[in-house]
Amino acid sequence: MASMADAVPGGLGDFLRSRRERLSPEAVGLASGGRRRTPGLRREEVAELADIGVDWYVRLEQGRAVSPSAATVDSLARALRLGPAEHAHLRTLAGQSGRRGFARETVPDAIRRLVAGLGQPAYVTGRRWDVLAWNAAAADTFTDFARLADPDRNVLVYLLTDPDARRLFGPAWPDEARRVVGQFRAAHDVWAGDPAFLGLAERLRRGSAEFAAWWEEHDIRTGGEAGQKVLHHPRRGLLRFEYATFQANDDPALRLTVCTPVDGPAATPE
Template identity: 65%
Template sequence: MADPRRSEFGDFLRSRREKLTPKAVGLPIVGRRRRTAGLRREEVAELAGIGVDWYIRLEQGRTVSPSVTTIDALARALRLSKAEHGHLRALARDADRRAFARESVPEPLRRLVEGLNQPAYITGRRWDILVWNKAADDIFAFGRLREEDRNSLISMLTNPRSRRLFANWADEAKRMVAQFRATHDLWAGDPAFLELLQRLREGCPEFAGWWGAHDIKSVAGGQKVMNHPKKGQLRFEHASFQANDDPALKLVIYTPV
């Protein structure tokens, strides 16, 4: 693991440990009063069947290489969800040390999106909005944004129009932050991702608290309700698809309900 990823690995362990209680994992509450919430490091180590010093090194982000068996034991000890378990495994793998570069969309895929009647767009690994069609522009007004603002997170969290558009803006925005966290941590320390985080901190008062919670959610389809200034209330089902041309590209399609 590269240094920033080790730090994210340790921060994630600590955040999950602090959210658990002895009662939640079946441990008796004995001994001196706890000064902080959550499990103690030695309790997590015991539950996972590993040494306390080893666990401390992991949580401190020091140069250690946990095995898959150790990762799985920690996931069980910390009661991680499937998405959180997968995230922990991904962080433990060797990092891709290439600097981030904005993706390009192959022409056949671009034409496919532009030819769809339903709102559709393509995002890259950093959630930059790379291609969209007229139906999507009618709803989200991507074409009115500056190029540097064409990013799903920037648009959702810092654009006042989005706060008015989405009926459940706070829930939607918080969910997106938890989904993006899984991607960000794999690119921790990359200048492009650091720049994005800085813009989100400056442009969204709620972001720092959501980010500090270190929640992880998998990307999944669902429904969105929007209050469009001209079209009235809109309800969509949405789903996303990974492109075979480039796994970094994600096609998002909205279907009216």
């Protein structure tokens, strides 16, 4: 099996290929043409539907041409029947250039004080879903992040590799984990080739069979800034929360998530 590093530099090519392989000929009005050796559409069929040259499309999938025009991107989105979120993601992948290497974000002291002063669970994450700040209620509800090594203070690492997280989320764990993986995939593709993102994805792939399978599907998720969580806490029983996520004005990469208890026990530490 190819390593994660082998699969990258082309977030764009990988995304195009995954969407092509998902689309049946019948879905776009083409005859299946009998038995096919590979799933989905052929490259030449996508090129024809998008009204671009076959060689140009092949180069895009192989990562040998990384600067398609906006018109080409829109044509490919129509040909591949992409939804709005996928279309926007394709535009982002097609336009990436000259990005600096990833650096872990810094949480301003004012935000740290705000989080610490909240009575309900609250925490701050960055672009890789690193947990950068949290309060006592979050530590009591989820896990004591202070006891974790710095590389382990990450929502994805906790959710996908910690057995306690599976027990905490109970039957909702697959949906919650898959949602976060889809959001991470969208961010990862923007930072395609960056060692910080590659390393995290590689670690998750080794540590979680579910992640490895979901990663190959190349699902992307947007939104998820608000919703509900039902947790099965080992000491406090069933906990219900509404959560909302906010971006910091000074650094939009920072996301503050606040969980408010709903029809259940108080969310403050005992």
